[in-house]
Every structure is written in structure tokens, then in C-alpha cells.
Amino acid sequence: MGGHQMSSWGRVLFAFFSVLVVTVVRTAQQAKTVRFLHVAFDTTGDSFLAGDHHGNIYVFDISRNRFRLVQKTGQACTSLAFSLRRTTEFLVALADYTIKCFDKDTKQLVSWMRGHEGAVSSISVHSSGRYAITTSSDTAQLWDLDTFQRKRKLNIRQSVGIQRVFFLPLSNTILSCFSDDSIFAWESDTLFCKYQLPVPDCGPRIFYKAFAVTRDGKSLAAGGRSNLLHLWCLDTKQLLRVIQMPTQVRTVRQLEFLPDSFDGGASQTLGVLSQDGVMRFINIHTCKLLFHVGSHDESITTVAVSPNGRHIVAIMDNGSVNIYSVQSLTQELNKPPPCQVAVVSGGEADQDFSNLKVKVRSEAVQRPTKSSGRRTQVKTLRPPAGSTAEDKENELPAGLNKKRLVALLKAFGEYPAKYRMFVWRSLLCLPENHAAYSSLTDKGLHSAFLTLHEKYPIKSHKLLRGLQRVLSALAHWAAIFGELEYLPLVAFPFVKLFQNNPMLCFEVVATVIVNWCQHWFEYFPNPPLNILNMAENVLAHHDKELLQHLVDCGVTSQLFVWPLLETLFSEVLTRDEWLKLFDNIFSNHPSFLLMACVAYIICCREPLLLCSQKQDFEYFFHHRNNLDVGAMIKEAYRLMSSTPADIHPRAMLSDFTPLTKGQYPVFNHYPEFIVEYQSREREKIRLQEMEYLRERQEVSAMHADFLRRQAEEEAFYAQQELLQKAEEQRRNILSQEEEKLTQQRAKLAAMKRELKVKELQLLDTTRRRFLKHQQDLRASQIQRLDQEISRKMNLYDQETAAAVQDLEVRQMEMEVQRKQLEQVTNALLTPYQPHLLLHSALLPFVLVHFFPIVTNLENNF
Numbered sequence: 012m013g014g015h016q017m018s019s020w021g022r023v024l025f026a027f028f029s030v031l032v033v034t035v036v037r038t039a040q041q042a043k044t045v046r047f048l049h050v051a052f053d054t055t056g057d058s059f060l061a062g063d064h065h066g067n068i069y070v071f072d073i074s075r076n077r078f079r080l081v082q083k084t085g086q087a088c089t090s091l092a093f094s095l096r097r098t099t100e101f102l103v104a105l106a107d108y109t110i111k112c113f114d115k116d117t118k119q120l121v122s123w124m125r126g127h128e129g130a131v132s133s134i135s136v137h138s139s140g141r142y143a144i145t146t147s148s149d150t151a152q153l154w155d156l157d158t159f160q161r162k163r164k165l166n167i168r169q170s171v172g173i174q175r176v177f178f179l180p181l182s183n184t185i186l187s188c189f190s191d192d193s194i195f196a197w198e199s200d201t202l203f204c205k206y207q208l209p210v211p212d213c214g215p216r217i218f219y220k221a222f223a224v225t226r227d228g229k230s231l232a233a234g235g236r237s238n239l240l241h242l243w244c245l246d247t248k249q250l251l252r253v254i255q256m257p258t259q260v261r262t263v264r265q266l267e268f269l270p271d272s273f274d275g276g277a278s279q280t281l282g283v284l285s286q287d288g289v290m291r292f293i294n295i296h297t298c299k300l301l302f303h304v305g306s307h308d309e310s311i312t313t314v315a316v317s318p319n320g321r322h323i324v325a326i327m328d329n330g331s332v333n334i335y336s337v338q339s340l341t342q343e344l345n346k347p348p349p350c351q352v353a354v355v356s357g358g359e360a361d362q363d364f365s366n367l368k369v370k371v372r373s374e375a376v377q378r379p380t381k382s383s384g385r386r387t388q389v390k391t392l393r394p395p396a397g398s399t400a401e402d403k404e405n406e407l408p409a410g411l412n413k414k415r416l417v418a419l420l421k422a423f424g425e426y427p428a429k430y431r432m433f434v435w436r437s438l439l440c441l442p443e444n445h446a447a448y449s450s451l452t453d454k455g456l457h458s459a460f461l462t463l464h465e466k467y468p469i470k471s472h473k474l475l476r477g478l479q480r481v482l483s484a485l486a487h488w489a490a491i492f493g494e495l496e497y498l499p500l501v502a503f504p505f506v507k508l509f510q511n512n513p514m515l516c517f518e519v520v521a522t523v524i525v526n527w528c529q530h531w532f533e534y535f536p537n538p539p540l541n542i543l544n545m546a547e548n549v550l551a552h553h554d555k556e557l558l559q560h561l562v563d564c565g566v567t568s569q570l571f572v573w574p575l576l577e578t579l580f581s582e583v584l585t586r587d588e589w590l591k592l593f594d595n596i597f598s599n600h601p602s603f604l605l606m607a608c609v610a611y612i613i614c615c616r617e618p619l620l621l622c623s624q625k626q627d628f629e630y631f632f633h634h635r636n637n638l639d640v641g642a643m644i645k646e647a648y649r650l651m652s653s654t655p656a657d658i659h660p661r662a663m664l665s666d667f668t669p670l671t672k673g674q675y676p677v678f679n680h681y682p683e684f685i686v687e688y689q690s691r692e693r694e695k696i697r698l699q700e701m702e703y704l705r706e707r708q709e710v711s712a713m714h715a716d717f718l719r720r721q722a723e724e725e726a727f728y729a730q731q732e733l734l735q736k737a738e739e740q741r742r743n744i745l746s747q748e749e750e751k752l753t754q755q756r757a758k759l760a761a762m763k764r765e766l767k768v769k770e771l772q773l774l775d776t777t778r779r780r781f782l783k784h785q786q787d788l789r790a791s792q793i794q795r796l797d798q799e800i801s802r803k804m805n806l807y808d809q810e811t812a813a814a815v816q817d818l819e820v821r822q823m824e825m826e827v828q829r830k831q832l833e834q835v836t837n838a839l840l841t842p843y844q845p846h847l848l849l850h851s852a853l854l855p856f857v858l859v860h861f862f863p864i865v866t867n868l869e870n871n872f
Contacts, residue, residue: 032322032339032472035071035078035332037063043734046330049313051091053098056317059324061332062088068103070115073322089130094318095156104131110145111679112159122159126152133188135177142199144176144185151176151187153199163202174219179228179245188233192219196245206248214253218239223266232281232295234263240283242295254298255370260285265313269337270320282314288328290314291371292340298369302340304333308473401587401637413438417598424641425591432508433834438597440669441518447674448484448514456545457483458697459493465607484517485524489678491532492524497577501528504581504589505789522670523579526601529664531576541663542576542605543568548658549609549650557616566628571619574606574632582633583611588640595644601667602660603651610646614638629796 037045045063049690052059057074066084070093071077082103090104099116108130112121127146142162143154151173151481153163165176165187170189179186183199194208208231218235230251231243238261240254241711256263263285268278279303288310291303301693305311323335416434420426426434428486433839460482469475481502486493502520509516524531531539547568551558561571571667574582580589612619622628656662670676 029599032073032334032336035061035334036330037067039065044330046601047326047332049088049091050326050332051093051101052315052316052317052322052324053093054318055318056321058093058316059317060091061324062095062103063330066105068101068113071334073594081118082113084111090132090134092134092136092143093226094136094140095143102134102136102143104134104145105697106130108147110134110154112156124154124159124161126161126164133175138180138181139198142178146173146176149173153185175222177222177224179224180226181228181662184228186224186231188219188222190218192216192461194233194243208243211241211250215239217433221263221266221284223268223281225268226270227277229277230295232266232268234266236262236281238263238285240266240281252295252369254293254295256283256285256291257371258291258302259287259289260291262286265290267314267316270318282316282323284311284314286314290325293371295382298371300371304335304340306473309471312342374616413598418769420594420598424644425594427836428590431590431594433518434594435597436515439519439522441515441522442670442672443514443518444670444673444675445514451484451487451517452480452513454487455483456480457486457493459486463499467503474507474510477510477516478503480513481506481517481520485520488521491535491678494536500578502582504579518670525670525676526667527596527604529601538569538573538577542660543572545658545660545663546572546605546608548659549606549654550612552654552658553609553650554613554616557613557619560620561628564623564628565625570625570628571612571632572608575611576604580607580611583635583638584640585635588638591640593642595647599651600661600664602664603647605660606647606650606654607643609650610643611638614643614646648776749762 030736035047037047039045045065045067047061047063048132050059050061058070058072060068060070060081062068062084064084064087066088067080068082068088069078070081084103084105086106088103088105092102095101095112099114100112101115102110102112104110108125108127110124110127110131113119114121114125124145127145127147127150129149131145131147133146135146136156141156143156145152145154147168149172151165152161153165154160155162165173171193174188174190176185176187178184178199179196185197185199185202187195187197189195191421192210196205196207197203198205215237217233217237217239219233219241220235221233223232224230224245229245231238231245233243238256238258240256240263241250242252242254243249244251260283263283265282265284267282269280269282270278271280279294279296282290282292282294284305287307289303289305289307290311292301293299294301304323304325305327308374311325311333312328313326315324321337323337323340325333325335327333335337416426416438425431446687456479460479463479463482464475467475467478469478478499482492485498485502500515501523505516505519505523509519511559530541534540547558559569580592584592592607594796596607617629617636618636619628622631653682814849
């Protein structure tokens with residue numbers, strides 16, 4: 012019954028104590044968790060993709076509460092995009108540096124894009140869905156998603172790495188952010204540089220790592236290795252504000268703006284994921300911390316926000332996927348803005364870095380009001396020194412008065428949810444005994460709760476450890492608490508509420524036990540029959556018919572009162588109903604708890620009168636029922652005032668007694684000998700169980716060794732048999748191969764003979780061809796010689812004929828010259844003939860002048 016009760020309470024916590032919608036965990040063989048790596052929403056925000064490190068891509072439909080496997084890529088994804096123009100297609104970047112486009116309906120590969128030399132860290136899709144930018148550490152590439160062709164490629168120097176390149180919403184502007192904190196804006200069509208944001212030259216350097224842009228594309232938030240955030244105005248290219256996160260934030264991993272229905276795209280809520288795995292959501296204008304998701308034990312690695320702002324999907328450090336409802340996180344995000352807006356002037360435009368710096372506060376901020384002057388005055392409610400968001404439940408505002416609190420409770424029926432923990436702490440007068448609590452926790456985990464997870468399988472490890480810690484402290488405080496089977500059911504709701512402060516949780520549970528569980532342990536190990544009898548007497552006084560019906564059906568108070576008490580109504584009420592009830596229980600006399608049990612039974616009289624079987628009653632008091640908790644509380648107050656004093660529980664139960672300051676009181680309101688006896692018996696049983704487990708382990712080891720040897724022997728003989736069969740098979744194969752080899756050798760010898768004959772024939776043919784070639788060559792040489800001789804003879808004849816012709820021409824020339832000479836001679840000698848004949852002395856003169864001419868003519872001839 013205890014396990015059933017605990018699981019029922021766990022479901023209540025899941026539905027009402029957490030904003031978590033669902034947790035997705037994928038397990039493979041041997042119950043190993045397969046880690047999810049990346050998620051991406053579609054344009055509607057109703058579906059998202061999730062990829063694990065085995066390469067499986069799932070699509071989750073939040074509106075229909077369905078999921079299915081759409082692709083098996085075989086390798087881990089590094090980035091996802093699900094907002095393409097064709098809504099059934101999505102992009103996935105893989106570990107081999109490629110990008111693939113798949114269709115989620117047909118599960119077919121649409122395109123395969125290559126070009127990166129490093130892992131793709133992000134994919135940015137244009138608002139039209141036609142273009143995409145993929146970014147790695149060394150380059151960014153622009154793709155046309157209609158043709159899946161690369162249009163542009165951005166290359167940079169190795170000394171300056173790329174942090175992120177992405178499209179601005181509702182524009183054709185590309186924003187590129189580099190590791191030196193420089194930010195450039197480019198025109199996507201021409202890649203013309205439109206502007207550069209000035210790098211802040213004052214204040215510490217942030218080393219930008221994370222970026223987020225509002226839906227209207229007018230504001231840019233940037234963060235990095237610091238707890239400072241820079242808020243830029245992209246219209247004026249100016250640094251608007253420097254936001255300082257709490258000291259727990261040392262590095263900003265991711266930034267995401269939370270869309271709002273009424274902001275016109277100018278988102279005011281910014282989510283900041285830091286190195287501690289907690290994502291804090293702040294208002295960028297008031298710098299107020301609104302809420303957070305994640306914790307140190309359940310840290311977040313990456314986050315995706317739906318475009319409609321309804322859900323947040325987070326990948327946890329353990330590899331699971333958590334889906335959060337934004338509406339459950341806060342009720343103020345979707346409210347319309349006020350009609351009037353007061354603007355606080357910030358001085359001149361050239362103000363320095365320190366004037367821009369604003370710290371994130373977790374307290375409420377009062378809206379500015381107009382004053383008589385021209386300047387608008389703003390009043391800020393600052394928290395006390397040293398307070399943080401995590402220890403808000405430890406703070407106790409001064410001036411609380413129980414009468415005023417009870418009056419407030421009667422007026423509204425419950426305390427304000429925001430201050431409920433403060434009020435409870437004030438009503439219970441918790442002493443905050445740090446030293447005393449530390450002395451209990453220093454004793455370690457109590458042996459009675461070592462195997463608590465087996466009986467109560469709580470999903471949250473943090474919650475299980477907190478429950479074990481509180482129960483162990485109670486068991487060290489009083490021995491009986493290590494023997495109570497229902498103690499985890501009593502403590503669990505408070506552990507869930509005070510899980511961030513175990514000391515307060517312990518003191519609340521101890522105060523409840525001391526005051527509202529009076530006389531519960533006098534009949535240990537049986538239920539408190541005296542308390543149950545008091546409740547039965549009250550029921551008999553106010554509704555005898557109902558009690559008689561229960562008696563007739565064989566139902567006792569152990570069945571219709573004790574289940575409500577041992578679980579403190581946690582099984583039959585929702586979270587809000589439970590908190591409302593305990594607002595009234597803590598504000599009244601301890602007897603109010605018993606009156607609430609009787610009031611619950613009376614308010615459920617109609618369905619109870621219809622029940623006749625015992626199992627129906629058992630089911631009724633262990634599950635939720637259709638009940639108005641406000642009417643039940645009113646009935647409890649009526650019972651408190653109208654019950655006679657002789658049967659009123661107030662006569663037996665003492666007034667509220669707070670825990671003492673400094674040391675916790677001694678708790679001995681139980682039969683110590685029974686507890687000690689049970690403790691000794693339990694220790695004896697534990698030792699016997701350990702001995703039995705040791706012997707069983709030894710027997711199991713011996714049996715396992717026997718089975719191992721038997722298996723080895725069987726495996727040996729099986730192996731020998733297989734080896735023998737394999738040897739026979741190989742011998743047969745060898746004989747077959749030898750026969751084949753003999754046949755092949757015979758074929759080879761025949762082929763060799765045939766080749767030898769062909770070779771001889773080829774050699775003979777070649778020799779004949781060579782001889783013929785030589786003969787043809789000699790004949791051609793002789794023919795060439797004949798032709799040369801004929802040519803030379805013809806040339807000689809031609810030369811001879813030419814020489815004869817020349818001689819003839821010479822002879823004719825000499826004849827002409829002789830005739831000319833004779834003429835000249837005759838002409839010269841004609842006047843002297845008579846004298847020549849008479850004077851012989853002139854003869855030498857004639858010889859001297861004309862003999863060379865005659866000699867020259869002869870030589871020329």
C-alpha cells in the first residue's frame with residue numbers, strides 16, 4: 012500500500028508542483044540512455060525536431076501529444092533547422108561536416124550539401140524559408156534552398172574565428188559576429204557591408220559567445236565569458252544597456268528572447284542560460300528576474316523556444332528532453348501592456364559605460380508615476396542585503412501578526428502563493444537551529460532508509476536524496492522515526508515544497524509531528540487507535556447515518572480516517588487544494604487536522620453511501636474524488652465550533668508548541684521498549700540478511716563458476732567437433748582443389764604447346780617479313796642510286812650544253828671584238844699607212860699600243 016500511495020503522490024507532484032509538461036528519455040539496449048543533442052521548432056511552434064547522438068531524428072507534435080522517428084542518419088547531428096519554406100523538410104548538420112535535407116513525411120533525402128571543413132555549429136534560415144546560412148569555426152556559407160546550391164562563402168583570417176552568422180528577422184540583413192567581439196551587418200543579396208557595431212572600449216571585455224535578436228529585428232542581446240549582457244539597438248547602432256546578471260552567472264552559454272503576444276515583436280523577456288545549467292528569464296527593461304528553469308542537479312545544456320512562445324524545450328545534462336509550459340511558468344507574460352508608458356530619461360547620448368550598467372533584481376519593481384515636475388521619478392523596491400532568489404523562502408518579513416494572518420485567511424480562503432512559505436514559517440515559529448541540524452546530518456544516512464528508492468521509486472534523484480536526508484535526520488533525532496513505515500508519506504509533500512532548504516524542511520516536518528501528530532505513536536506499531544476513536548466520535552455526533560453505513564459495510568476508522576492522516580491528504584487532494592487546506596491547518600489548533608478528516612468524510616457522504624464493498628472504500632480513500640475543498644474547510648470550521656467539549660479533540664490535544672531555540676527537544680512519546688525491540692530485531696534481521704546475501708552471493712558465484720566451467724567444457728567439445736568437421740571439409744576441398752589443379756596443369760601444358768607452335772609460326776612469319784623488308788629496302792636504295800646517277804648525268808649534260816652555248820657566245824663575242832679591233836686598227840692606221848710603209852720606225856709604237864688588246868681577246872677566248 013505504501014508504494015501505491017507514494018506513486019500516486021508522485022503523479023500529483025508531476026502535474027501540479029512543476030511547470031514541466033513532459034520529460035523525454037530515450038533508452039537503448041541494457042537500459043543505457045541515448046543522449047539528445049539538438050532540438051529545433053517549426054514555424055508554428057507546435058512541433059519540434061530532436062536529434063540524438065546515434066543519429067536518430069524524431070519529430071514531436073506537442074498539440075497532438077505524439078512523436079515518431081523520421082530519419083536515421085547514422086551519425087550525430089551538430090545542428091538542426093525546421094523552419095523551411097516547404098514545411099515537411101528540415102536541415103540537419105552531421106558530424107562529417109555535411110548538411111542534409113530530408114522530408115519528414117516521405118523520409119527521403121532531398122539534397123546533400125558539402126563544403127565545410129569543420130563541424131557546423133549553427134543553421135540560420137531566412138524568414139522566407141528560401142535561404143539558409145551554415146556556420147562553422149572557419150567559414151560561413153549562404154545556400155539557396157530551392158536549388159540547394161551555394162551562393163556565397165565567407166572566409167576569414169585564421170586569427171579571427173567566427174562565433175555566429177545569422178539572418179535578422181523580417182529583413183535581408185545578415186549579422187556576423189566574430190571572436191574579437193566585432194559585429195558586422197551585410198546585405199544578403201550583394202554582401203555589401205551596411206554597418207559595424209562599435210566595440211565597447213570601456214569596461215571589461217565580454218568575449219561574445221551567445222546572441223539573440225528580438226522578433227522585430229531591432230534589438231540584439233550578446234553575452235559571453237562574463238556575467239554582463241550587452242543590449243544593442245540595431246536602428247541607432249548604439250549600446251543601450253549593460254545588464255549585470257547575479258553572481259552565480261560566470262559564463263553565458265545561450266540567449267533566447269521569449270515571444271509575447273502583445274509586444275509587437277519587441278520581446279521584453281530574455282532567457283539567459285549560464286554555466287551552472289540554470290536558465291534565468293529577465294525583463295530587459297526593468298532588469299527583474301521573472302523565473303528560471305533548471306537547477307544544479309538537473310542542469311540544462313541547450314534550449315529552444317517555440318515561435319509562439321508557448322513552450323520551452325530544454326536538453327538536460329543527462330541527455331533527456333524537458334518540455335516546459337510558459338503559461339505555467341508565469342501568468343504575467345501574456346498580459347496586455349498598460350495604456351500609459353512612462354519613459355525615464357537617461358541623460359546625454361554620450362554617457363559612459365557605467366551609466367548603462369543595470370543589475371538584475373529578483374524583487375518586484377514599482378511602476379513610475381508622474382510627478383509635478385518635468386522629470387519622471389522611479390521608485391525601486393530593493394531587497395534586504397545578502398538576499399537572493401534561491402533563499403527567498405528563508406526570508407521572514409518583519410511585522411507579521413497571527414491575528415492579521417488569520418483574518419486574511421478567512422477573507423480570501425488561502426494565503427498569497429508568493430508569500431505562503433513566509434507565512435508558514437512565521438506561523439510554525441521555526442527556530443532555525445543550524446548547529447543542531449548539522450549534528451543530525453553529520454551522522455550520515457540512516458540504515459533504515461538506505462533502500463528507500465526500492466520502495467518509493469522517485470524519478471528525481473535530487474528529490475530522493477532530499478527525502479532520505481530529512482528522514483535520516485528525523486531517525487537520528489528519535490529512534491521511532493526509523494521504524495515508521497508511513498513517515499515518508501508524511502514528509503514527502505514538505506520535502507517537495509522545501510527542497511532548496513533541507514533544514515527548514517526538517518523543522519517543518521518535526522513541528523508537524525510534535526503538534527499535529529500528537530498521540531500517534533502510543534500504540535506503535537499499530538495505528539493511533541485513540542486518535543481514530545476521537546474522529547469516529549465526532550463523525551458519530553454529526554452524521555450517525557453515514558457512520559452506521561460504514562459500520563454495516565465492515566469499514567472501520569483505520570480504513571476511512573487513517574489513510575487521510577498518514578498521507579496528510581496528499582493522495583486525495585491536488586497541489587492547490589493541499590496548500591489551501593494546510594494554510595488553514597497551520598493557522599488553527601492541532602485538532603483542526605482531525606476535524607478536516609471528518610469534514611472530508613461528511614462532504615463525500617453521497618458517494619460513500621453508494622459504496623458497499625470494502626475494496627471500493629479502500630480505493631475511495633486512496634485516490635482523488637470530486638470535492639470542493641472550500642466547502643470541506645468550511646465544514647471543518649463548523650465542526651470545530653459545534654462539537655461538544657466532551658468529544659472534541661481539543662480536550663485531548665495540547666495547544667501548538669514550537670520547537671525550542673538552540674536544541675531540538677527530546678521526543679519520547681512512544682513505547683520505547685517496542686521501538687528498541689524492533690530496532691534490535693531489525694538490526695538482527697539486517698545482519699542475518701547480510702549473511703544470507705553473502706552466502707547467497709557465494710553460492711551464486713559457485714553456481715556461476717560451475718555453469719561457466721560446464722559451458723566451457725561443452726564449448727570445448729563442440730569446438731573440437733566443429734574443428735574435426737572443418738578438417739574433413741578442408742580435406743575434401745583440398746582433394747578437389749588438387750584434382751582441379753591437375754586438370755588445370757594439363758590444360759596449361761596444352762596451352763603452352765599451342766603457344767609454342769604459334770610462337771614458331773610467328774617467328775617464321777616475322778623472319779620472312781624481315782627478309783622481304785630488307786629486299787625492298789635494297790631495291791629502293793638501288794632505285795634511288797639509279798635515279799641519282801640519271802639526275803647527275805642529266806645535270807652534266809645540261810652543264811655541258813650550257814658550257815658549249817657559253818663558248819659559242821664567247822666565240823661570237825670575240826669575233827665581234829676582233830672585227831671591232833680590226834675596225835679600230837684600220838681606223839687608227841689609215842692616216843698613217845703611207846708613213847708606215849715609208850717609216851719603219853713607227854712599228855714598235857703600234858705593237859706597244861695594240862698588242863695588249865689582242866692578247867686580252869685571246870685570253871678571254
